[in-house]
Amino acid sequence: MSANTVAGLAQDDRVSSALYTDPALFELEMDRIFNSTWVWVAHESELRAPGDFRTAYIGRQPVIVTRDRKGGINVLLNRCRHRGASLCETPKGNGNGFTCPYHAWSYALDGKLRGIPYPDGYEDVMEKKDLGLQRLKVGVYAGMIFASFNQDVQPLEDFLGGARLWMDRFMKQGAGYPIKVLGEHKFRFKGNWKIQLENTTDGYHFPIVHRSWMSSVDAETAGMLSFMTDEEAVTHSLGNGHSVMIMTPAHADLDEDDGTEPLQERFSHLVEELSREFDPAKVRRIVRAMHGTGFNLNLFPNVAMSSSFFRVLRPLSVAETEIRHLALGLEGGPEIVNRERLRIHEHFQGPFGFGSPDDSEAWDRVQRGAAGGPDIPILVNRGLGREVQAGNGDRTAHSTDETGMRGAYAMWKAMMTDDQ
Incomplete structure (x- = not known):
């Protein structure tokens, strides 16, 4: 498959269905992406x-x-x-x-x-x-x-580029404690790996696919993720295929707290328990971070640092992908906090949760639908007309826009055609 043929499959505002369905493209991805980069x-x-x-x-x-x-x-x-x-x-x-x-x-x-x-x-x-x-x-x-596998790969810090700021911010949810993996579970869906890659910074689907989760939580939690009309809720394309979607701007940097945001009533039992050991500032710092950070960070090609957990994808074939969800807690922190974080994780990401099973069904359906109408493109053009470019080169648009996907496919195209 020539470089020109591959290049024509990924345009600025659309990609070919072949990216989900062509076994030859999948084999090329294993060589030029997964065997070549970090x-x-x-x-x-x-x-x-x-x-x-x-x-x-x-x-x-x-x-x-x-x-x-x-x-x-x-x-x-x-x-x-x-x-x-x-x-x-x-x-x-x-x-x-x-x-x-x-x-x-x-x-x-x-x-x-x-x-x-x-x-x-x-x-x-x-x-x-x-x-x-x-x-x-x-x-x-x-x-x-x-x-x-590439011993001549560019330095990791260069590859991560603008994502490093957000990685540092993600780790602040430890509230002064190091982050640790509490446990994990995994599942498979019958779809291409890039379908999941798109999902992490796809705010457009959230109130639609996750209606059942939104109806299962208290009003305060649901309100935190009501970002559809929040002008400060944006997505940045960070270069090299990485992107970040900010859903709760007030929690984008957990070190910044003006003290006016009330702590959620659902955590009153935590406040009472933690107050026996810690000063009010420390209690507030821990409880504000119970849901993790206010953003999802996508690192091309295989891991998302998503609010309060890691999501890792593994391509199995052109039409099957394995997903691992890693729950995160505080190493050396109060066990009551880690137990509560696990319950939150289970409620959305768990195999019987309200979030991931709905996501998985949507991914399956994209793969099934993509088998029909092979000449009909997959659109990634939402928000293209309102996207702006920052001085550092980052592309930015609303959190419901497909800016992150466009950045990922630009990297895909560059690696698949050796145009880097």
């Missing part, structure tokens, strides 16, 4: 102690993220160098290394080959030092761990 793999709170590890995927390639005995973070291809078996099928844990279940080749936490059973027969055939696990390039920012 992809999120873990959060540092999942790897606190030496020996901690978790498994993940970059595109369709399995990897192991480890913290070695010296404290270093490694991302290793989950593939034995002997006959190719996967080394680790455990989602997370702690250990001294990894041993292949097939022929027991063993590897250290940093990927070095430590031992081979019955080594006779390998004399003058190979050197152990040459057969360690494939190591990926690793970068960390704001506790977020990224990896790339």
Whole structure:
């Protein structure tokens, strides 16, 4: 497929349905996007102690993220160098290394080959030092761990660019405590990965798809997300495919608080409990952040830092995607707060919640509909006429506009055509 053909599939205001349905495009994406740029793999709170590890995927390639005995973070291809078996099928844990279940080749936490059973027969055939696990390039920012198969990939901070400000702000929901992953669940939907990528900064769908959630919460919570007509609720395209949608402007930076916003009545029991241990300012800081931040941040190509949780996508095929939702809490913070945050997470993002199941149904339906009328484009033109460009190059429009999608598809087009 020529670069010109691919380029013609993504225009400023529309993209071809083939982006959801063409298997050849999907294969090209795995090579030119997921195997070539920075992809999120873990959060540092999942790897606190030496020996901690978790498994993940970059595109369709399995990897192991480890913290070695010296404290270093490694991302290793989950593939034995002997006959190719996967080394680790455990989602997370702690250990001294990894041993292949097939022929027991063993590897250290940093990927070095430590031992081979019955080594006779390998004399003058190979050197152990040459057969360690494939190591990926690793970068960390704001506790977020990224990896790339491309050893010449641009520096992580350059890739994140304007998203770094929002990553820093996202972590402020810890109210002075570090953020940690409390737990996760995952599910699959029968749709292309880019359908979910679009969703995180798509404010247009919220009051429609999430009517059941809006009717299930108290008026104060619903009011916080009544951003459809709020002129200060905007979306910024941050470059390199990243975008941020601000839904609750007063919570865009949780360090800024003029003290006039009343705390939600639903958290009165928390205020009473926390007041026994903390001063009023600290109590207010924790409770104001119970719903997380006032924005959703989308990091191209695979992770969203969405209000109070991480959403991670994994492309399985052109028409199937796995989603992981990671609930977040305060490391070292009051347990009553973490329990309450889990309940909030379950209510919207959980498998029996009021939010994510509705999202998933919508994504499925986009994929099913896209199979019809292959010559009819997918429109991403909402707000194009009122979009403005800031001095730093960011494109900005209302939070219900498709500015973030346009930025993501501009990056998709650049990477798929090598026009960067």
